[in-house]
Amino acid sequence: MLQKEYLIKFNQDGSRENTYANLVHYNVKIDENNIETITNIVDNFDYQKCLDEGYEWVSNDDYQKLIGNYDGQEYIKTKNGFIPKPPYEPTxxxxxxxxxxxxxxxxxxxxxxxxxxxxxxxxxxxxxxxxxxxxxxxxxxxxxxxxxxxxxxxxxxxxxxxxxxxxxxxxxxxxxxxxxxxxxxxxxxxxxxxxxxxxxxxxxxxxxxxxxxxx
Incomplete structure (x- = not known):
């Protein structure tokens, strides 16, 4: 089952634009029958609205890559997965x-x-x-x-x-x-x-x- 530790909206370059977290903004529970339930736990927050706006579920492992805790460098999201963030290219x-x-x-x-x-x-x-x-x-x-x-x-x-x-x-x-x-x-x-x-x-x-x- 897809890990849903974070709910993230990405910029066009694959970097994070906005982030929501499990147990902070919403709560993911899986019962004994492996049925998943997601509950909003912050006022005026709606995880489904976020998904409709293009947010994506992200696992904790991938989140650690995004913030630079995986191997010391930041990552970005691409269609082929998460890759090390390329050097900044000035305009x-x-x-x-x-x-x-x-x-x-x-x-x-x-x-x-x-x-x-x-x-x-x-x-x-x-x-x-x-x-x-x-x-x-x-x-x-x-x-x-x-x-x-x-x-x-x-x-x-x-x-x-x-x-x-x-x-x-x-x-x-x-x-x-x-x-x-x-x-x-x-x-x-x-x-x-x-x-x-x-x-x-x-x-x-x-x-x-x-x-x-x-x-």
Whole structure:
């Protein structure tokens, strides 16, 4: 006789959607004549209504598989019985979201990277370009353009080598070169990010999405 320890409704992928249990929601009794009687023991619960809605009887052994107590992994129900639950396969939209996040992280690295700029015929300095650094540079640049320093130069901290920072004196032409170089470079980064986001969002298959290289 079919074991009726659990009454379960399954999702389309074979995982459990909802579960009712013997001796909790209903009671299965078998008398000396092997006649089975099922009684509802919870108010507003009807096992027959559940069966009409697609619920299925499940034995305790199979239930233990479903919850991962059989051999340490979860199972799902298929037309051929209960099988180990396959690894989760993300949807196309989930993969797009992850790829856009990956592109965003690289974009932030590109946007904030140190720019090595030749400020004149002799000197090449490295300039920090995070949001805070851009704010500081803009303040210094505006001060210089308004001639607040009264000497047409301003002191600014830069990378002298890849390991060493120092303060140098920069004039308006040098600061303008830095301003334009960083602005154009970061604008290219923003353009790259928007373009690759559009490519990702326009993908119709996982294969198309996989072909997009984030670099």
């Amino acid at each position: 196309l939209e989930e993969l797009k979201k992850n790829k856009i996040k990956q592109a965003g992280e690289l974009f932030a690295q590109k946007r904030d990277a140190i720019r090595w700029i030749k400020v004149d015929d002799v000197n090449i300095y490295g300039f920090d370009c995070s949001s805070e650094d851009i704010t500081n540079f803009t303040a210094a640049y505006i001060g210089l353009t308004n001639n607040l320093t009264k000497n047409n130069t301003i002191f600014y901290k830069v990378w002298l080598t890849k390991d060493t920072k120092g303060i140098v004196s920069l004039n308006i032409d040098q600061m303008t070169t830095v301003y334009n170089t960083v602005r154009n470079s970061q604008f290219e980064n923003y353009t790259w990010y928007e373009d690759i986001k559009n490519k990702i969002n326009n993908c119709n298959t996982k294969e198309e999405l996989q072909s997009i290289i984030i670099e």
